[in-house]
Amino acid sequence: MEDKTILITGANDGIGRATAERLAEYGAHLVLACRDEVKAQHTAQAITKKTGNHRIDTLPLDLSDFSSIRAAADEFLAEHPKLDVLINNAGVYTDKLELTKEGYELQFGVNYLGHFLLTMALMPAIRCCRHCSRVINVSSAQHVKGGLDFGSLRGEKGSKDYNGSKAYAQSKLANVLFTMELDRRFGEELTTNCLHPGVVGTRLANKKAGTLTRTVWSMYKPFATPPHEGADTSVYLAQSPEVQDVSGRYFDENQCLRKPSSIARNEHLARRLWEFSEKAVSDYLPREQY
Numbered sequence: 001m002e003d004k005t006i007l008i009t010g011a012n013d014g015i016g017r018a019t020a021e022r023l024a025e026y027g028a029h030l031v032l033a034c035r036d037e038v039k040a041q042h043t044a045q046a047i048t049k050k051t052g053n054h055r056i057d058t059l060p061l062d063l064s065d066f067s068s069i070r071a072a073a074d075e076f077l078a079e080h081p082k083l084d085v086l087i088n089n090a091g092v093y094t095d096k097l098e099l100t101k102e103g104y105e106l107q108f109g110v111n112y113l114g115h116f117l118l119t120m121a122l123m124p125a126i127r128c129c130r131h132c133s134r135v136i137n138v139s140s141a142q143h144v145k146g147g148l149d150f151g152s153l154r155g156e157k158g159s160k161d162y163n164g165s166k167a168y169a170q171s172k173l174a175n176v177l178f179t180m181e182l183d184r185r186f187g188e189e190l191t192t193n194c195l196h197p198g199v200v201g202t203r204l205a206n207k208k209a210g211t212l213t214r215t216v217w218s219m220y221k222p223f224a225t226p227p228h229e230g231a232d233t234s235v236y237l238a239q240s241p242e243v244q245d246v247s248g249r250y251f252d253e254n255q256c257l258r259k260p261s262s263i264a265r266n267e268h269l270a271r272r273l274w275e276f277s278e279k280a281v282s283d284y285l286p287r288e289q290y
């Protein structure tokens with residue numbers, strides 16, 4: 001992997017950090033795209049110390065802010081003609097309605113829409129040669145519990161009726177729909193797959209979740225998969241020759257192919273989400289740029 005450049009979002013904690021560590025061991029050039037620049041730099045230093053890989057850069061990226069995403073993509077493109085692997089890993093879970101800078105429901109905005117903008121803005125470095133680049137979207141088995149309510153994506157339903165786990169499932173469904181549609185539109189040029197990493201003992205549900213969710217999660221966490229194992233499928237999809245030409249598929253925590261939910265396989269819904277997303281980000285990414 002010495003000749004590969006890999007960008008990982010949310011690489012300073014949990015599964016993303018473990019994925020970065022594991023890929024650093026293969027000698028890849030890593031770009032840790034994180035919202036907390038200081039934390040990202042500490043992570044890069046720690047990974048270098050542990051693996052001996054000195055080719056670890058950081059890139060400021062706040063997925064809840066379109067201008068930060070655009071700036072991150074521009075900074076990357078200015079320095080790198082090619083991106084071999086993009087791992088859209090960052091994620092947030094919250095039980096309280098919050099909005100992104102542009103007014104999208106936070107989980108939909110960060111877990112999906114921000115990654116849509118990032119991916120499409122990075123296209124000039126991804127679409128370099130046939131199947132040279134891989135786009136990996138970290139989804140979740142929770143996507144099966146999700147529907148896509150286009151009337152809720154800007155928090156229109158209000159705080160009182162907000163259901164955090166439903167909104168999380170919706171965002172993870174969007175990750176799968178995006179993977180399928182990206183493959184339909186660009187599958188001749190790149191490969192893209194999504195995955196469920198397992199139930200992994202990270203701090204995902206400790207950061208913004210309500211008391212009940214935190215308590216349940218704290219009790220469950222000791223029995224969950226440790227983050228370094230939770231990175232298995234992301235690492236497999238990033239580097240294995242077995243999946244060099246595999247695209248538009250959903251993998252589980254054991255690197256096995258699984259059928260995503262029937263809603264996630266709905267082509268009409270995937271197209272509608274794509275068109276919604278293109279419109280949402282159009283001020284930051286004109287269509288002719290990808």
Ligand SMILES: NC(=O)c1ccc[n+]([C@@H]2O[C@H](COP(=O)([O-])OP(=O)(O)OC[C@H]3O[C@@H](n4cnc5c(N)ncnc54)[C@H](OP(=O)(O)O)[C@@H]3O)[C@@H](O)[C@H]2O)c1
Nearest residue numbers: 010013014015035062063064089090091140199200202204
């Ligand atoms: N843990 C599980 O059991 C599980 C199961 C299924 C799927 N997943 C998925 O796995 C992925 C990684 O989650 P995790 O469990 O490793 O959680 P985590 O430890 O909380 O890591 C999430 C990462 O995303 C970053 N992030 C959050 N909001 C961001 C924003 N606005 N801009 C940029 N980065 C942001 C976090 O940054 P900070 O460090 O600054 O907070 C952190 O680095 C997520 O997509 C999640 O949905 C997790």
